[in-house]
Amino acid sequence: GDSVTQKEGLVTLTEGLPVMLNCTYQTIYSNAFLFWYVHYLNESPRLLLKSSTDNKRTEHQGFHATLHKSSSSFHLQKSSAQLSDSALYYCALRNNYAQGLTFGLGTRVSVFP
Amino acid sequence: GPKVLQIPSHQIIDMGQMVTLNCDPVSNHLYFYWYKQILGQQMEFLVNFYNGKVMEKSKLFKDQFSVERPDGSYFTLKIQPTALEDSAVYFCASSFRLGGYAEQFFGPGTRLTVL
Numbered sequence: 001g002d003s004v005t006q007k008e009g010l011v012t013l014t015e016g017l018p019v020m021l022n023c024t025y026q027t028i029y030s031n032a033f034l035f036w037y038v039h040y041l042n043e044s045p046r047l048l049l050k051s052s053t054d055n056k057r058t059e060h061q062g063f064h065a066t067l068h069k070s071s072s073s074f075h076l077q078k079s080s081a082q083l084s085d086s087a088l089y090y091c092a093l094r095n096n097y098a099q100g101l102t103f104g105l106g107t108r109v110s111v112f113p
Numbered sequence: 114g115p116k117v118l119q120i121p122s123h124q125i126i127d128m129g130q131m132v133t134l135n136c137d138p139v140s141n142h143l144y145f146y147w148y149k150q151i152l153g154q155q156m157e158f159l160v161n162f163y164n165g166k167v168m169e170k171s172k173l174f175k176d177q178f179s180v181e182r183p184d185g186s187y188f189t190l191k192i193q194p195t196a197l198e199d200s201a202v203y204f205c206a207s208s209f210r211l212g213g214y215a216e217q218f219f220g221p222g223t224r225l226t227v228l
Binding site for chain 1: 114116117144146148154155156157158159160161168169171204211212213214216217218219220221222
């Protein structure tokens, strides 16, 4: 079946520095729709951004990601981390036949002053 | 933004008992989902529900699980009987569209502990 790998379990960084969270995926299907969800403590996971066509960058709230089908990747980046970015980030995949999302384990981001 | 509510936030029950988890989806959404997240593991899809029927379910959706949404009330997940391995956080989600880039809106989860 489908799978999503987020290799970093925890990322700690200083405010103002860039951040990149890795996400790679596997699916046998031709179309892959990728999503980044952010989950703040005691809140609901919410969509941060979603993929577009191959090699096209998508942006939202200062974050950006580009779907690269050649490397099956959808890494999340931000040029300057803020204290409020401290949260759990999930990468998720849907193929063109399924309705359910396949999630990665998540990456916890802690931003310090 | 649109909110999905889940009741209760925590539930503790004895193994073998029945439990019902309640979800109040976004009001105009048509598609409903349940996911299960065991501590330290990824969130996993259980079931997708539309127009009174299960559309898709995973291997995790055991025979002891059932879902319904009677007459636009809560979307519920019932587990009868419960087992120790059912202890997890259960997330409800809803969406207006299906497939592709359709966004699923998640609730805050119900933490279920089976003793």
